[in-house]
């Protein structure tokens with residue numbers, strides 16, 4: 001007999017911001033486990049901007065589209081309550097690719113499932129500082145972006161989890177850090193609470209002009225999370241031989257048709273820029289190693305992340321709209337009824 005399981009099912013391809021009509025909350029019993037499965041009781045759902053792209057039909061993305069009629073896939077934190085896999089036991093706390101649901105059935109030999117420690121002071125950080133966002137921030141800045149002390153570093157979506165962690169890592173590596181964010185409140189937050197040197201409010205006039213004022217000698221490393229007009233604004237302010245680390249292109253994730261490239265693409269040649277793109281599943285296996293580097297900064301209070309927590313699986317779409325519209329600060333999570341913190 002399975003568990004009663006509510007999950008969000010993709011019923012059609014959403015248009016623009018209208019998720020509500022594309023997703024249904026349905027209830028079914030969890031299937032009987034077969035060899036190799038683990039059954040996870042989800043305690044937190046990690047909401048991630050990239051999930052919006054998987055809802056589209058585009059075939060040229062880094063992950064295939066979610067098939068219609070299937071649950072929405074996402075990273076979860078939860079407890080193994082039944083296991084048919086030799087490496088996982090009942091009671092294990094795991095971070096895994098699961099579903100936007102009460103319970104996730106995952107197959108560790110085929111998809112990402114990793115046991116994590118309960119001893120962390122805040123287990124939610126397994127989905128933030130010490131999870132894929134932290135690894136992307138660290139490796140995107142330190143390795144793909146080759147940040148070095150003295151660089152002028154700019155990051156977009158700076159109040160969001162990936163941008164904020166990238167900015168804090170760059171600061172630890174000795175860069176001068178400027179965040180592009182979406183309100184005066186968020187600009188104050190990233191400078192006062194997260195130690196950014198300066199902030200650009202993208203709602204407050206011309207972003208290119210603001211960057212020009214803040215970066216008179218140009219941007220050495222731009223860490224992009226959004227693409228579109230903000231990428232153009234950064235490109236026209238790059239320093240000679242600058243680097244552009246493409247982490248995400250959030251403003252185009254809802255698009256189905258051709259996506260215009262940056263209008264300032266000519267700057268790649270004019271400024272002899274180096275572009276690099278990266279995708280976190282390529283380096284999940286390096287997570288433990290990256291976490292060993294991040295831990296001293298975290299313990300010293302130099303690497304912080306706050307949470308935007310929404311209670312209840314039924315409120316997942318409201319939480320997701322808050323993420324994509326930027327109506328929140330920090331890491332977006334949905335807390336399910338059985339979270340015990």
Ligand SMILES: NC(=O)c1ccc[n+]([C@@H]2O[C@H](COP(=O)([O-])OP(=O)(O)OC[C@H]3O[C@@H](n4cnc5c(N)ncnc54)[C@H](OP(=O)(O)O)[C@@H]3O)[C@@H](O)[C@H]2O)c1
Nearest residue numbers: 048049157158159160161162181182248249250279280326
């Ligand atoms: N390459 C990888 O492996 C990898 C891994 C994780 C995440 N990412 C990428 O990182 C980016 C951020 O994702 P996340 O899941 O961490 O979400 P997030 O940054 O926590 O939330 C999204 C943020 O985007 C900003 N934003 C929203 N609408 C915008 C708009 N129209 N123009 C500019 N900025 C806007 C808002 O921050 P502000 O108000 O501060 O601007 C908002 O808080 C996404 O592009 C995602 O795909 C990539």
